[in-house]
Amino acid sequence: MSSTIAIALAIGIYFAFYKIYGRHLKRQVGTGERATPAVRLYDGIDFVPANRYVLFGHHFASIAGAAPIVGPAIALAWGWLPALLWIWFGNVFIGAVHDYLSLMGSVRYDGHSVQWIAGRLIKKRTRYIFSIFVFFVLILLVAAFSSVVGNVYVAQPSVPTTQFLIIFSAIILGILLYRIRMKFYLATAIGIFMLILAIFLGKISPFKASYQSWMIIIFVYIIIAASIPVNVLLQPRDYLNAWLLIFGLVLGGIAMIFSFTRLGLPAFTTFNAKVIAGKSTPFWPAIPLIIACGSLSGFHSLVASGTTSKQLERESDGLFIGYGGMLTEGFLSTLVVVVIAAYGPAFLGNFAASNYTDAIKAVGGPVGIFSKAYAEAIYRTLALPKEFMMILAALWVSEFAMTTLDTTNRLARYTLIEIFEPLRDKLPKFSRFITNRWVASAIPATLGILLALTGAWSVLWPAFGGANQMLAAIALFTAAAFLIRIQKQRGLNALIPALFLWITVSVAMIWYMFVCVPSFMKTSPIQAYIIGGIIIAMLILNILLIYDFFKSKG
Amino acid sequence: MNRLWKALYLRIKFLGEGLKRRSTDILERELEDMENGFALLTFGSIIGFPILPSYIGLSLLPYLEREVLVMLSKSESLDDKLAEWADLADL
Amino acid sequence: MKKVFFFVGKGGVGKTTLSTSLAYYLSRQKSNVYFASIDPAHNICDIIGCPPFLGEREIEHGLFVEEVDVESYLRRFLRKIIEEIKSTYSYLKIINLDRMFEVIKNAPGMEESAIMHGLNDIIDRHRDMDYIIIDTPPTGLMLKIFSLPFITGTWLEGLRDLRYRILDRRAAIFAIKGKEYFGKNVAIDKKKDKVLKEIMAQKALVDSLIKTFKEKSIFILVVNPDRLSLMEGIRIKNALSNINIHIKLILMNKSGLLPLSLDIKEFSHIPIKKIPFLENIAKEKIYQLADDWAKDILCLYPEMSK
Numbered sequence: 001m002s003s004t005i006a007i008a009l010a011i012g013i014y015f016a017f018y019k020i021y022g023r024h025l026k027r028q029v030g031t032g033e034r035a036t037p038a039v040r041l042y043d044g045i046d047f048v049p050a051n052r053y054v055l056f057g058h059h060f061a062s063i064a065g066a067a068p069i070v071g072p073a074i075a076l077a078w079g080w081l082p083a084l085l086w087i088w089f090g091n092v093f094i095g096a097v098h099d100y101l102s103l104m105g106s107v108r109y110d111g112h113s114v115q116w117i118a119g120r121l122i123k124k125r126t127r128y129i130f131s132i133f134v135f136f137v138l139i140l141l142v143a144a145f146s147s148v149v150g151n152v153y154v155a156q157p158s159v160p161t162t163q164f165l166i167i168f169s170a171i172i173l174g175i176l177l178y179r180i181r182m183k184f185y186l187a188t189a190i191g192i193f194m195l196i197l198a199i200f201l202g203k204i205s206p207f208k209a210s211y212q213s214w215m216i217i218i219f220v221y222i223i224i225a226a227s228i229p230v231n232v233l234l235q236p237r238d239y240l241n242a243w244l245l246i247f248g249l250v251l252g253g254i255a256m257i258f259s260f261t262r263l264g265l266p267a268f269t270t271f272n273a274k275v276i277a278g279k280s281t282p283f284w285p286a287i288p289l290i291i292a293c294g295s296l297s298g299f300h301s302l303v304a305s306g307t308t309s310k311q312l313e314r315e316s317d318g319l320f321i322g323y324g325g326m327l328t329e330g331f332l333s334t335l336v337v338v339v340i341a342a343y344g345p346a347f348l349g350n351f352a353a354s355n356y357t358d359a360i361k362a363v364g365g366p367v368g369i370f371s372k373a374y375a376e377a378i379y380r381t382l383a384l385p386k387e388f389m390m391i392l393a394a395l396w397v398s399e400f401a402m403t404t405l406d407t408t409n410r411l412a413r414y415t416l417i418e419i420f421e422p423l424r425d426k427l428p429k430f431s432r433f434i435t436n437r438w439v440a441s442a443i444p445a446t447l448g449i450l451l452a453l454t455g456a457w458s459v460l461w462p463a464f465g466g467a468n469q470m471l472a473a474i475a476l477f478t479a480a481a482f483l484i485r486i487q488k489q490r491g492l493n494a495l496i497p498a499l500f501l502w503i504t505v506s507v508a509m510i511w512y513m514f515v516c517v518p519s520f521m522k523t524s525p526i527q528a529y530i531i532g533g534i535i536i537a538m539l540i541l542n543i544l545l546i547y548d549f550f551k552s553k554g
Numbered sequence: 555m556n557r558l559w560k561a562l563y564l565r566i567k568f569l570g571e572g573l574k575r576r577s578t579d580i581l582e583r584e585l586e587d588m589e590n591g592f593a594l595l596t597f598g599s600i601i602g603f604p605i606l607p608s609y610i611g612l613s614l615l616p617y618l619e620r621e622v623l624v625m626l627s628k629s630e631s632l633d634d635k636l637a638e639w640a641d642l643a644d645l
Numbered sequence: 646m647k648k649v650f651f652f653v654g655k656g657g658v659g660k661t662t663l664s665t666s667l668a669y670y671l672s673r674q675k676s677n678v679y680f681a682s683i684d685p686a687h688n689i690c691d692i693i694g695c696p697p698f699l700g701e702r703e704i705e706h707g708l709f710v711e712e713v714d715v716e717s718y719l720r721r722f723l724r725k726i727i728e729e730i731k732s733t734y735s736y737l738k739i740i741n742l743d744r745m746f747e748v749i750k751n752a753p754g755m756e757e758s759a760i761m762h763g764l765n766d767i768i769d770r771h772r773d774m775d776y777i778i779i780d781t782p783p784t785g786l787m788l789k790i791f792s793l794p795f796i797t798g799t800w801l802e803g804l805r806d807l808r809y810r811i812l813d814r815r816a817a818i819f820a821i822k823g824k825e826y827f828g829k830n831v832a833i834d835k836k837k838d839k840v841l842k843e844i845m846a847q848k849a850l851v852d853s854l855i856k857t858f859k860e861k862s863i864f865i866l867v868v869n870p871d872r873l874s875l876m877e878g879i880r881i882k883n884a885l886s887n888i889n890i891h892i893k894l895i896l897m898n899k900s901g902l903l904p905l906s907l908d909i910k911e912f913s914h915i916p917i918k919k920i921p922f923l924e925n926i927a928k929e930k931i932y933q934l935a936d937d938w939a940k941d942i943l944c945l946y947p948e949m950s951k
Binding site for chain 3: 588596
């Protein structure tokens, strides 16, 4: 299979399904002449209609992050074919549907979030289940991202230097943009220039430190970043990352379209590749845990029903933004798979097919193999320097990971406030303590880094995926409830994926609980207990969720 | 062919606007929170908070149209804050 | 203007009588005196024996008396607000504000705010006078009025700082997103922001009042020789000390009415003057009440003598 053909196939499949299946979905939702909340409830502040391309850019930048790269890089252990099949069909039938219906449901409910709608359509406590899952996602996110990033820092010591310099560049850009108020495009150009300079300087002065030290440094960073005003670091950094995304995507896309390289990695290794915790992991049910963003991610429902739904100009734009946005992310993940499959083998040496996971550990984990393969790809097709591209690719992941870590603090606080809201009167002191901003931001940071200290991204990443997909299940159930009860449709487009997802993730988490956690216990008992506790809590809430859904249907 | 280029140009222009947003979205969210707070501080006494002589609140009232609108808008979504911030989280 | 005299004390101890006597005394000493009551109960007219009035009046040559019309201050203020709202709010259409303001006028804080503004107005308008004498309302309202500038000052500082940050952030966003983003009527420039202007104006007002209290005022506490008024007098002294206002003279009015030894440690370092209880005092002789202690006040603060 040639890489170009794989890419072309991806574009073709996505395009076809966008047109055909998309039309079917539109009919289910019933996009008519109804005015969107942006128009109906216009207030000039939150409810403002936005042009569909601007909104697409905004929405896409919000959902694109580090996950669409890391997940597929890990999933290649099963071979590129199963990974691509999930990225294509999982996205088209489940993931993009999830995003689209979350968006449209929110539009029909005056811009309220999926969580709010779930509380109304299913059961009041579904809302709290949602918040608790988000909270778990936050802890596991810190764990998973930190450990993945830490591994890259150790394997490619140029990357931390570059990131450190990017922090300075972002601060300077912030001053240029918001204090001095330099012309926007001029400041942008300076920012991009500093970005490129940072990569060069990182290349010549790498910084070596142990994995544990990086974990501590990341922990300190998370705590400090929470108290720095956003215009100093977070906002300008967010902006720079958007450019990083554009460059990476455009370069990667062009390179792969003209690559015509054979996919060297095996198309299919075995159903039970050693992925999670070094155990033989069955492709089903584990794949949604590995590849989340890029195929299906529960968090997107919050993004879609957060600000995007309040700014949708016309209901008919929804397909382009919701469904189309997710497909574009799927394209991104396709790129990742094809890049690694085509150019990765050179770096993995002679490995037995079932040892992909161990093989990539040697080159810095999923981000390591991606950055090497990406650099190779760009070098072969566009003749750009390898070292530079390698750092760029690694940056792509770690920069997005870092800005995500920044915001977990604030999210943690809101989540805890919501979870403890019903207890505010009964346990006032405890409620106030736990929702205090320092305590609330310290909890996911502390637990997350504690987990990350083990360095076992192959254990942490799937846990994060599992929590994320449980959110997706709630969103899909809510969408199904919306289609069935409100639209009076059969709602199978939502119900079947919802049930499939629910069953898959539950089985996966039970498997995880009985196979992975015990072996994890041997190496890191404390962390195993923490993860074990979280997984059990999630399983219980899971059962509650589906009980509530079916009980309330009617 | 010209139409194609124009269409492409427009699309890029809009995507560029999307990028501009990216450089201010968190700032705007914070600004709204500050304006909301300002409105609450100023009119709090009118709606029952015993915090400030209503005199000052009233004297500032004629000039605080936007702040009042922000306050009203924010109070509409008081029970739905999680999604707003999730948008900025870049997951 | 040389000094402002404030007479404070429990209701009924004789503030109005004694403040009137000082007014007459100083006027007879050939000074220009402006005597005002900010007590909503308005009883100067009882003392000087004229029909009740509101507003300003010249009683004798160089002696002006005013019963501050608090209602009219409030009404004027609210009317100004209504006009401003009607002209600047383009989006929110507010109809029939008058009804709403009938209720607001009784909101907590409105009365003392209006009186505070009235007080500032008096002092401002009569800087050309030699002395200003103010008769204050009973303790509760009086303490509220005098602490108001301090509380308000702190709040205004906080509001001002928040406003600076808001304007700053708006300017940063405006520089990137252009003027369509905020729409019209949204202030971005510090110099053009009406809110900031109003905050600074209010701050200037309270700052000037505080300055007057600190530099140009003499606070006189009036008590009677009974336990209740003495207790309240102590309370007043302490409350005013908390906002850095110090009693300079205590007048024990109606002394001789009750036997009482005056040995209160809170008052140990403040001069006390006894004023005997008089059954009937003719209007023309009111100034005689001040004969005794007014001279001493003039000695205590020599810069006051002509």
